Amino acid sequence: MSEQKDKLNRAMAMIGSGRITRREFVQLAIASGMTAAGATSLYSSTARAQPKSGGSAKFGMAHGSATDTLDPASWPDTFTQTAFWGAMSNSLTEVDAKGEIQPDLAESFEPADGAKRWVFKIRKGATFHDGKTVSPEDVIASIQHHRGEDSKSAAKSLLESITDIKADGPDTVVFTLNAGNADFPYVVSDYHLPIMPAKDGKADWQSGVRTGAFVFESFEPGISARLKKNPNYYKSGKPYLDEVQFLAITDVGARTNALLAGEVDYIGRADLKTLDMLKANPDIEITEIAGYGHYTLPMNVTIAPFDNKDVRLAIKWAINRKEIADKIFLGHATVANDNPLAPSIKYAINPEPVFEFNPEKAKEHLKKAGLETLSVDLSVSDAAFAGAVDAASLIRESAAKCGINVNIIREPSDSYWDNVWLKKPWCASYWSGRATADWMFTTTYAAGAAWNDTYWNNPRFNELLVQARAETDTAKRAAMYAEMQQINHDDNGNIVLVFNNFITAASKRLGHGEVAPNWENDGLKIAERWWIAT
Structure with missing residues (x-):
């Protein structure tokens, strides 16, 4: 040289x-x-x-509501999840950019007794923002926050297998489960499960004191959150930024304009219609990641006419999914088949038959339901996903050819997650997906799960869910998950339209490493992982 x-x-x-x-x-x-x-x-x-320290950044989030709080049990979307979990908090574990589970606030975790017991060691030197050392009591109170009989937490169903949590010395927590679960370390990485300080035996979520890369400064629900760097963060060298601000900008056009005007440095869920224009801008970088996310149309199966399986099947056959993928998502999504497991997830299959636009089959199922025609309301907003309103219009057109009249109700974006999702009989929604089959199924398809947005309760599915979680034979576990995916595909009221790519746009003044695919916004940890590059 x-x-x-x-x-x-x-x-x-x-x-x-x-x-x-x-x-x-x-x-x-x-x-x-x-x-x-x-x-x-x-x-x-x-x-x-090259990572370097200093500077501040503003992130434009696609979500936000006036009812948002600091309580992790209620975090519904990317605004609260990215600001208050990814930036401000830590769970015991985290999923890396490869989809593998890694220690986070816990420095290690080990199974015992056939994965019925899990032993977590708290990271030495980890402290809360107020300087208090993290203890087993804090971990126990944080997990128990979601387990009470009256709990409405979205994580409650994930934790139902826990029969006991106890401290074992000053830095060890032992979880005992009702059956083995090899995926349990994934469970405790969930963004609903940050570790919070214990106060009078309960988790103190109100104070906003956490362990993460940034310290709470101010919060206006539905508008913004400001955080400042934690100088005592246990991850050496992180975070790189001194200050961050998260802005709730639910309208995609407004988000795009904010980025172009320099009012924000980054936007989630970039507008596919203007993506070429953004790509042509030399000062903007587009990041596109194929993760586990999917866009859905959940039907409440406890409410007529969706309580009739043949009605649900008629609607499934009346939707031209390929047309939606081509015209609405412009090549940035993959047609789905009413299975929430992305093809890259272990144990994923593609159930048969593959649902596609078929008027004959749609009319056949209407007839089985005792109907010649059908009229239904579909509540939508682009708050659910960019293009939801336009996708609904295409559904209305294709369904009309099947004898189904779809009345589109365009809902306000700013109150969509409070007043529509989990409340209206048929609506649009989205899921970021989960890294394991059990995690996804337990969160939204298990009977009684807080986020079971179809209110579905299939006894055989629920039985298999418990059995598969404890099964150590890989072949047997694969067969159980295959059957569960088939049951879900055939019987549930959730229409999984497409697996969507995570597409974001950012000023080139920001730098970053490999972007994680498990959640949006670099695994929700964009504030901790990104830096000012220029």
Whole structure:
């Protein structure tokens, strides 16, 4: 290696720490044989790839509601999840960019007794924002916060298998389950389960004191949240940013304009219709990740006419999913088949038959239901997912050819999650997906789960859910999950339209590493993981 090349490599290593200026680097690169344009480009790309501390950033979130709170039991969408969990809190474990489970606030976890017991060691030196050392009592109170008889927490169903939680010394917590569960470390990584300080034996969620990369500063529900850097964070070198602000901008056009005007540095759920325009902007970076997310149309199976299985099947056959994927998602989504498990998830199958637009089959099921025609209301808003309103229009057109009249009710975006989802009989929704079959099924398809948005209760499915969770034989477990996916596909009222890509847009002043696919906004941890690059 020539002396000049060696100097250039060493100079590249110095960019991230700010020990060499752009001008100095360009001069050195030109001396080694590069063009000025090439040297400038290399400096910029290298600078963006090197984490460095300092600065502030504003993130435009696709969600937010006036009823949002600091209580993790009630966090419904990406605003509260990204700000108050990903930025401000930690769970015992976390899912990495590869979809693997890793220790977080716990420094280790080990199974015992056939995975019926799980032993978690709390990370040494981990403290809350007020300086208090994290203890087993804090962990126990945080988990119990979701388990009470009157709990409405979305995580309650995930924790029903726990029969006992106890401390074992100053830094160890032992969970005892009613049956083995090899996926339990995934369960405790859920964003509803941050560790909070115990106060009088209960989790103190009101104070906003947590363990995460950022400290609570201010919060206006449905508008914004401001956080500042935690100087005592246990993850060395993180976070990189000094301050962050999350802005609730539910209208996709307004989010796009805010990014273009420099009012925010990042937006979630970029507008697919203007994506080419954003890509053409040299100051903006588009990130597209194929994760586990999916867009859905849940029908409440306890309310007529959706309580009739043949009505549900008629509607499933009356939807032209490919047309929706092509016209609404413009190649940024994959047609789904009423199975919430993304193809990349272990044990996922593609049930038969594959639902596609088929007027004959739709009319056949209407006839079985004793109907010649059917009229139903579909409540939608682009708050559910960008393009939901337009997708509903296509559904209305295709369903009309099947004798089904779909009356579209366009709901207000700012109150959609409070007044429509889980309340209206048929509506639009979305799921970020989950990294394991058990996690996904337990969260939204188990009988009595707080977020079971079809209110479905299938005894055989529920029986298999418990059995599969404890099954250690891989082949037997695969067969159980295959049967569960088939039952869900055939009987449930949830229409899974497409698996959507996570598409975001950001100013190139922000830098980042590999983006995680498990949740939106870099696994909801964008504030902790990203930095100011230029």
